Amino acid sequence: MIQPAVRMKQTLLLGLTLLGTCSLSPMASAQTLPVELPPVLVPREPPTEADANRTTTEALLIEGRMLQQREKLAAAQRRYQRAHRLSPDSQAILQSIVQVAFSQKRMEEGSRYALLLADRQTDASADFLLLMGAYAIETGDLRRSAQYYARGAAALEERKAISQLLATRLRLLDLYAKLDDAPQAAQEATTLVQLIDQALPEVETIMNSDEGRGGMTIHRALGEAFLKNGDFQAAENQFRAAIGEAEPDQLELQLARVDLAADHLDVAQQRVQKVIAAKHDIAAGDLPYRLLRDIWTQQGAAPAEVRARLLKELTPYYDANQQDAALAYFLAQVQLGEENWAAAIALVQPHLEKSASRDAYQTLTIAQWKTKDWEALLDTLTAVAARNRNLSTLQDQLEQIAADDVAANALIAAAEKRRMAKAGLNVPTAQAIAQLCKLREQGADAWKWLEIANQRDSVATAPSLVDFGLAWMVAKQYDLGEKALRTAAAAKMPKSGRAATYDYLAALLAMNDRPDEALAAAKKAIALDPNSAALASRVPWILFYAQRKTEAERSYRRLLAQFDSEREDAPTRQVLRQARLMLSALAETDEEREEWLEQILDEFPEDVGAMNDLAYLWADDGRNLGRASLMLETAVLADPDNAAYRDSLGWAYFRQGRFDLAVGQLQQAVAKIEEPDPVLLEHLGDALSAAGRPAEAIDAWREAVALLTAEDAEQRAALQAKISATSQPKE
Numbered sequence: 001m002i003q004p005a006v007r008m009k010q011t012l013l014l015g016l017t018l019l020g021t022c023s024l025s026p027m028a029s030a031q032t033l034p035v036e037l038p039p040v041l042v043p044r045e046p047p048t049e050a051d052a053n054r055t056t057t058e059a060l061l062i063e064g065r066m067l068q069q070r071e072k073l074a075a076a077q078r079r080y081q082r083a084h085r086l087s088p089d090s091q092a093i094l095q096s097i098v099q100v101a102f103s104q105k106r107m108e109e110g111s112r113y114a115l116l117l118a119d120r121q122t123d124a125s126a127d128f129l130l131l132m133g134a135y136a137i138e139t140g141d142l143r144r145s146a147q148y149y150a151r152g153a154a155a156l157e158e159r160k161a162i163s164q165l166l167a168t169r170l171r172l173l174d175l176y177a178k179l180d181d182a183p184q185a186a187q188e189a190t191t192l193v194q195l196i197d198q199a200l201p202e203v204e205t206i207m208n209s210d211e212g213r214g215g216m217t218i219h220r221a222l223g224e225a226f227l228k229n230g231d232f233q234a235a236e237n238q239f240r241a242a243i244g245e246a247e248p249d250q251l252e253l254q255l256a257r258v259d260l261a262a263d264h265l266d267v268a269q270q271r272v273q274k275v276i277a278a279k280h281d282i283a284a285g286d287l288p289y290r291l292l293r294d295i296w297t298q299q300g301a302a303p304a305e306v307r308a309r310l311l312k313e314l315t316p317y318y319d320a321n322q323q324d325a326a327l328a329y330f331l332a333q334v335q336l337g338e339e340n341w342a343a344a345i346a347l348v349q350p351h352l353e354k355s356a357s358r359d360a361y362q363t364l365t366i367a368q369w370k371t372k373d374w375e376a377l378l379d380t381l382t383a384v385a386a387r388n389r390n391l392s393t394l395q396d397q398l399e400q401i402a403a404d405d406v407a408a409n410a411l412i413a414a415a416e417k418r419r420m421a422k423a424g425l426n427v428p429t430a431q432a433i434a435q436l437c438k439l440r441e442q443g444a445d446a447w448k449w450l451e452i453a454n455q456r457d458s459v460a461t462a463p464s465l466v467d468f469g470l471a472w473m474v475a476k477q478y479d480l481g482e483k484a485l486r487t488a489a490a491a492k493m494p495k496s497g498r499a500a501t502y503d504y505l506a507a508l509l510a511m512n513d514r515p516d517e518a519l520a521a522a523k524k525a526i527a528l529d530p531n532s533a534a535l536a537s538r539v540p541w542i543l544f545y546a547q548r549k550t551e552a553e554r555s556y557r558r559l560l561a562q563f564d565s566e567r568e569d570a571p572t573r574q575v576l577r578q579a580r581l582m583l584s585a586l587a588e589t590d591e592e593r594e595e596w597l598e599q600i601l602d603e604f605p606e607d608v609g610a611m612n613d614l615a616y617l618w619a620d621d622g623r624n625l626g627r628a629s630l631m632l633e634t635a636v637l638a639d640p641d642n643a644a645y646r647d648s649l650g651w652a653y654f655r656q657g658r659f660d661l662a663v664g665q666l667q668q669a670v671a672k673i674e675e676p677d678p679v680l681l682e683h684l685g686d687a688l689s690a691a692g693r694p695a696e697a698i699d700a701w702r703e704a705v706a707l708l709t710a711e712d713a714e715q716r717a718a719l720q721a722k723i724s725a726t727s728q729p730k731e
Contacts, residue, residue, distance in 0.1 A: 049626045057086040064096070073104050081602040084113070085627070091120050106567045109603055111135050116605060118148060126155035130168060137175075146175040146184075162202040166195060170218065173225060186229035189222045193234075216242045223254065232262040249275045253284055256291050260298065269295045276317060286330040289314060307334050318347075325355035332363045341367040345376075352383075358393045365397040374410040377401075378418075378429065381411075381436075385428035389464050391435050402439035411436060412445075419452065427453045427460050438468065443480045454487055462491040466501055469508070478512040489524075499528035499535060506538050515546035533563040533572040537579060544582060553586045577604060581613075590617060608635040612645050619652035628652045636665075643672040647680050650687060659691035678704040678712070682719060694726045701726075 064079030077100045084093045094117040101110030118124055118132040133148035149172045156165040169192050176185035196203055207215035219242030226235035239254040252271045259268035272291045296306045311334055318327050332347035344367040348360050361384050368377040384391055391398055401407050415433045419425040430453035437446035453461040465488035472481035485505040489498055502525035509518035522538040529535055540555035556579045566572045577600055584596035597614040600607055612635045615628035632649035650665030666684040685700035701719050708716045
């Protein structure tokens with residue numbers, strides 16, 4: 001294996017050859033070299049880390065260009081990526097990476113570097129910024145996307161591209177709303193109002209599109225932004241512009257929302273009561289009734305008084321129009337608060353067939369439980385299970401029922417009665433009772449009802465079996481989980497579903513210390529979907545979990561060899577990223593570990609986890625400390641609450657001799673961890689000692705010693721030596 005220093009020397013020679021300044025020909029060297037070589041020049045001062053970085057960057061770029069010319073694009077790209085990490089502000093390097101990545105159709109990888117390029121280009125075009133803004137949304141980075149769109153909007157304004165500018169600013173408004181950044185959203189709304197008020201032809205076309213509905217939507221969005229920021233007059237202006245006189249009741253409700261937020265409660269109440277009294281069908285749902293409740297609550301009325309006033313004022317309107325499902329459901333919730341269970345049921349039931357809703361079923365469940373109508377409650381649970389097999393929409397209500405022994409036993413008895421009847425029991429009912437038993441931590445009973453459901457319809461029951469199997473696996477109830485997953489795998493599901501089920505089963509068996517059976521299950525999953533990297537990755541994971549590390553390393557390498565050519569499937573790339581991370585953990589030398597982490601950062605340049613691992617490796621070895629601290633500062637900025645990142649940064653500062661900064665980071669790390677960590681406390685003690693705070697250092701070391709076990713004799717001795725040395729009075 002060629003050593004890194006030798007390889008770098010060869011690269012420099014090849015680069016110089018390309019420039020025509022020297023020759024690699026042995027014959028030419030023999031003819032031109034003098035008999036006596038001049039003395040080797042020695043620098044007056046040793047090269048700094050920055051000097052070394054520049055030299056390595058230049059060598060990587062020369063090698064990369066040479067490989068690119070030979071159309072070895074993947075290798076060239078890797079050189080450019082390594083050069084980027086040495087010189088992260090170089091736009092030219094980033095442009096080379098993007099160009100080479102796109103030419104290989106590595107669009108995701110190239111786009112990640114394009115984001116970095118967009119961050120650095122002060123003169124980036126509007127089109128490029130908007131493209132990067134859209135991509136940042138895809139990655140879930142809304143704040144970054146907003147920055148790109150804001151810069152793009154400024155460029156579009158200079159170009160006077162009005163239609164595109166309006167669309168961009170509307171996207172910005174939406175982004176700030178999703179980021180819950182009310183001041184920024186209101187500022188953007190103000191800019192949009194100014195743009196709209198200019199009445200430019202391009203804007204007018206958009207505002208009048210779809211018979212004016214385009215403008216209505218825009219004005220409503222502006223009104224919401226102003227309202228959330230407390231700009232009440234501006235909000236009112238926009239709601240008036242959106243709705244106008246076409247829908248006076250809708251306008252009154254929006255203005256009531258503004259008055260409520262502005263604490264103009266009497267005016268808000270008059271508006272809402274006016275709308276309710278008009279008895280118009282305005283498709284407002286329960287908004288008028290919720291507003292009335294909120295107004296009275298904000299006026300200081302007690303909850304019981306608010307409920308009484310609502311029932312007195314609204315019940316006559318429902319009596320006059322019993323087709324109003326929204327009012328019925330709202331009143332049912334009020335009756336629930338008053339513990340008028342029968343009244344709540346009477347309000348909900350007539351509307352379920354046409355206007356079923358989650359809130360309605362929640363109300364009905366509580367009311368039927370309280371009235372001990374077990375047959376009706378079982379019907380309700382069945383109806384919900386038919387729509388939502390794990391009854392997650394009734395989680396809170398079902399937990400209350402599960403804690404009530406009388407209710408739970410009565411429901412189980414009602415289900416047993418149906419099971420014994422001629423018609424038998426349907427699958428949703430059995431699923432509902434199984435969920436109830438699981439919440440009561442009656443695993444065997446839950447399994448019994450799942451078996452009943454499976455006998456009725458194995459295909460329909462299979463997803464529930466998987467849900468239960470995974471829940472039992474997490475709870476370490478492996479026997480039950482295994483039965484559920486094996487039963488689900490035997491059902492006639494689509495191949496993808498069976499493959500996933502066998503994969504879950506493999507994970508469960510591995511966690512239950514049965515690696516050979518786990519491997520057999522994993523291989524069944526792979527046979528059903530051999531093109532899935534996620535399924536294939538289960539095999540090395542099982543081997544790693546079983547401490548069969550040599551086999552795990554070989555298996556992870558085979559995984560990379562099989563799937564690394566699949567560059568554009570995002571889930572596959574994430575699987576391979578994890579594989580490289582595992583290989584870094586399995587590596588026997590720092591050089592190997594470093595290379596795997598470098599490869600992760602080649603493809604995912606903003607992976608702060610890999611940054612942390614690589615930088616800590618350097619810091620602990622006293623190498624590349626400048627780069628290490630910069631990478632760790634980036635990691636901490638991305639995840640300030642991560643104690644491991646702060647520990648790494650503190651250790652890098654310590655290695656640099658920046659002891660006060662080290663103490664600050666390490667103290668924050670100690671404060672953020674849930675369980676005290678002896679290594680972290682030792683780091684803190686070392687930093688405190690170096691910062692001239694010996695008493696505090698001894699305290700930290702002693703705390704670390706107290707956490708050590710009998711197996712940590714060597715570390716304990718080292719800490720005791722530090723304590724003794726620091727405790728000695730200085731002569």
